[in-house]
Amino acid sequence: MTTAVGPSVDGQAAAPPARPDGTLHVTKGHGTQNDFVLLDDRDGHLDLSADLVRALADRRAGVGGDGVIRLVASRHVVEGAPLLADAPEAQWFMDYRNADGSIAEMCGNGVRVFALYLDRLGLWPDADEVAVGTRAGVMRVRRVAVPEGVGDGAWFAFDIGRWHLPGGRAAAEAGFDAEVAVTGLDVVRPALSVDVGNPHSVLALPDVAELAAVDLTRAPQVQPVPPHGTNVEIVVPLGETVVDGRTTGRVRMRVHERGVGETRSCGTGAVAAAMAVRTWAGADAPDTWLVDVPGGTVRVTALGDDHAELAGPAVLVGEMDVDLTALLGR
Numbered sequence: 001m002t003t004a005v006g007p008s009v010d011g012q013a014a015a016p017p018a019r020p021d022g023t024l025h026v027t028k029g030h031g032t033q034n035d036f037v038l039l040d041d042r043d044g045h046l047d048l049s050a051d052l053v054r055a056l057a058d059r060r061a062g063v064g065g066d067g068v069i070r071l072v073a074s075r076h077v078v079e080g081a082p083l084l085a086d087a088p089e090a091q092w093f094m095d096y097r098n099a100d101g102s103i104a105e106m107c108g109n110g111v112r113v114f115a116l117y118l119d120r121l122g123l124w125p126d127a128d129e130v131a132v133g134t135r136a137g138v139m140r141v142r143r144v145a146v147p148e149g150v151g152d153g154a155w156f157a158f159d160i161g162r163w164h165l166p167g168g169r170a171a172a173e174a175g176f177d178a179e180v181a182v183t184g185l186d187v188v189r190p191a192l193s194v195d196v197g198n199p200h201s202v203l204a205l206p207d208v209a210e211l212a213a214v215d216l217t218r219a220p221q222v223q224p225v226p227p228h229g230t231n232v233e234i235v236v237p238l239g240e241t242v243v244d245g246r247t248t249g250r251v252r253m254r255v256h257e258r259g260v261g262e263t264r265s266c267g268t269g270a271v272a273a274a275m276a277v278r279t280w281a282g283a284d285a286p287d288t289w290l291v292d293v294p295g296g297t298v299r300v301t302a303l304g305d306d307h308a309e310l311a312g313p314a315v316l317v318g319e320m321d322v323d324l325t326a327l328l329g330r
């Protein structure tokens with residue numbers, strides 16, 4: 001195991017977030033049950049090693065989570081500091097890690113939970129929105145009303161940026177550019193690759209019974225093998241309804257996340273799923289989609305210029321002091 005604390009990126013010396021008594025204060029939160037361990041390392045002193053991430057995310061010997069999110073000032077992070085040139089308001093950076101310790105470019109559910117965490121820490125600026133630095137750019141998060149019929153709680157929305165099909169026009173016209181083998185499905189299925197800042201492969205099934213029968217305890221096998229891995233979303237289009245006066249498409253989705261396994265939700269995955277189904281549906285498809293995942297429902301809206309908005313709930317469930325010696329077995 002590597003050490004839990006170390007120097008900050010810019011070399012400044014200040015108190016590390018790990019306390020003198022050897023504890024690390026963490027917060028647990030989730031967005032549609034995609035759950036995270038959150039750390040306040042605003043001065044950038046925590047050496048968030050892959051070992052520490054795996055230990056914190058461990059559901060038996062640690063706190064438990066699909067990922068770990070470090071809050072750190074953008075100026076202390078090599079990927080964050082350049083964002084400040086064009087967006088000086090993006091003071092806070094979401095350093096997202098998957099449960100296996102790997103780094104991901106983006107986490108859609110994580111951005112909403114991070115925004116709520118900023119609010120809890122008194123770091124939401126005196127403004128309607130907060131700018132969050134991520135490896136996929138700056139996300140501007142605001143509070144929004146809960147869509148009718150979807151439940152209650154605190155909802156947040158943000159433009160996730162430009163999505164695209166790595167397979168280009170040929171993939172859009174064919175509707176697929178890859179094949180996926182999934183345990184529990186008898187034949188290999190066609191899939192569409194969608195980039196939402198991070199990579200996704202979306203495949204459709206005709207009915208929800210088949211979706212429920214899929215075994216995602218093993219990673220789906222994607223061909224051609226994506227160079228940086230991929231998140232796999234399996235969707236069943238459910239037709240259209242009217243929500244809040246708007247024609248809204250509805251999709252059910254399960255997901256196998258890169259670096260995690262099956263999770264109960266994936267925000268970027270929901271965007272990829274909605275944009276894939278919208279691509280398959282053609283020109284008359286609605287712009288707004290509700291995506292039902294095992295952990296709840298999120299809303300995806302196609303914006304102009306190939307941008308998309310992700311909206312959904314964020315919840316902080318509690319805080320604890322982690323004994324680092326016990327956690328790391330030293």
Ligand SMILES: N[C@@H](CCC[C@H](N)C(=O)O)C(=O)O
Pocket residue numbers: 034098103104105106107108109110198199231257258259260265266267268269
């Ligand atoms: N659950 C997240 C996505 C997290 C990153 C993903 N596993 C990857 O490696 O790309 C979300 O809500 O978007």
